[in-house]
Amino acid sequence: MRHASAGRTPLVPLLPHAEAGTWARALLRPLGSTPRVTLDITRLAVTFPRSAVARLLDISRNTVSHHLGRVETTLGLDLGEVRTRAALDLAFCLAGGQPDGGFGTECGRPEPTLDELFRTEPAHAWAREFLRPLQDTRGRDLYATLRAWIDANTDAQRTARHLGLSRNTVRAHLRAAEHLLSRDLLTTGSGIHDLVHALHITGLRPVD
Structure with a gap:
C-alpha cells in the first residue's frame, strides 16, 4: 500500500504535484529578484538556528539577521514564527530552493491554498501515520x-506555564516524543516542520 509508511517518508512527494508547485511559486514569487546568497541563507535559517547558520557560513549572526530581514520585508512574513518557517521550508522543497521552482506558468489557474493541499487523502494518511506513535x-x-x-x-517556558508543568517536564516530553516519532525536535527544524504539518493536516477536514 502506498501510504503504509507515509509518516516515515517525506510529505512533499505525496502532495498533488501541479497544485503544490503553483502554491510554492506563488509564495516565493516576490523573491524572484532576491540575491542568491540571501535565498541560500534563508533556506538554511528556516531549518537551523541563526547562530548555527552564521557558524556554518562563517559570517556574523547580524549578517544572517540582515538577510532574513530583507526576506521578511519582501514576503510580509515573520520568520520568527515556527509555522511560517515550516511553510516556507515546504515551499523551498517543492520549488527546488528557487523562487520560480521550474514549474512553468499556469495560465488562468487559481492558486491553491496550503489548506487545500493538506486536505488531500495522501496528506491525511501521512499525518495519521506520523502521529500514530502518540x-x-x-x-x-x-x-x-x-x-x-x-x-x-x-x-x-511558555508551554510549561500553559500546561501547568515544569520546563524540565516539557523538555522530557519533547525528548520522549523525539524517540517515538523518530524526528529531531530540539536541534534542527526539519522534525519540527513535520510536526507542524502533521498537526495542521489533522486539524483539517479531508476532501470527501
Whole structure:
C-alpha cells in the first residue's frame, strides 16, 4: 500500500504535484529578484538556528539577521514564527530552493491554498501515520505537550506555564516524543516542520 509508511517518508512527494508547485511559486514569487546568497541563507535559517547558520557560513549572526530581514520585508512574513518557517521550508522543497521552482506558468489557474493541499487523502494518511506513535495513554500526554509547544512557538517556558508543568517536564516530553516519532525536535527544524504539518493536516477536514 502506498501510504503504509507515509509518516516515515517525506510529505512533499505525496502532495498533488501541479497544485503544490503553483502554491510554492506563488509564495516565493516576490523573491524572484532576491540575491542568491540571501535565498541560500534563508533556506538554511528556516531549518537551523541563526547562530548555527552564521557558524556554518562563517559570517556574523547580524549578517544572517540582515538577510532574513530583507526576506521578511519582501514576503510580509515573520520568520520568527515556527509555522511560517515550516511553510516556507515546504515551499523551498517543492520549488527546488528557487523562487520560480521550474514549474512553468499556469495560465488562468487559481492558486491553491496550503489548506487545500493538506486536505488531500495522501496528506491525511501521512499525518495519521506520523502521529500514530502518540495514540497510547503516555503518547496522548506527549501529544498535548507537542500541540501546546507548537502553539507557544516552540517556547518551552511558555508551554510549561500553559500546561501547568515544569520546563524540565516539557523538555522530557519533547525528548520522549523525539524517540517515538523518530524526528529531531530540539536541534534542527526539519522534525519540527513535520510536526507542524502533521498537526495542521489533522486539524483539517479531508476532501470527501
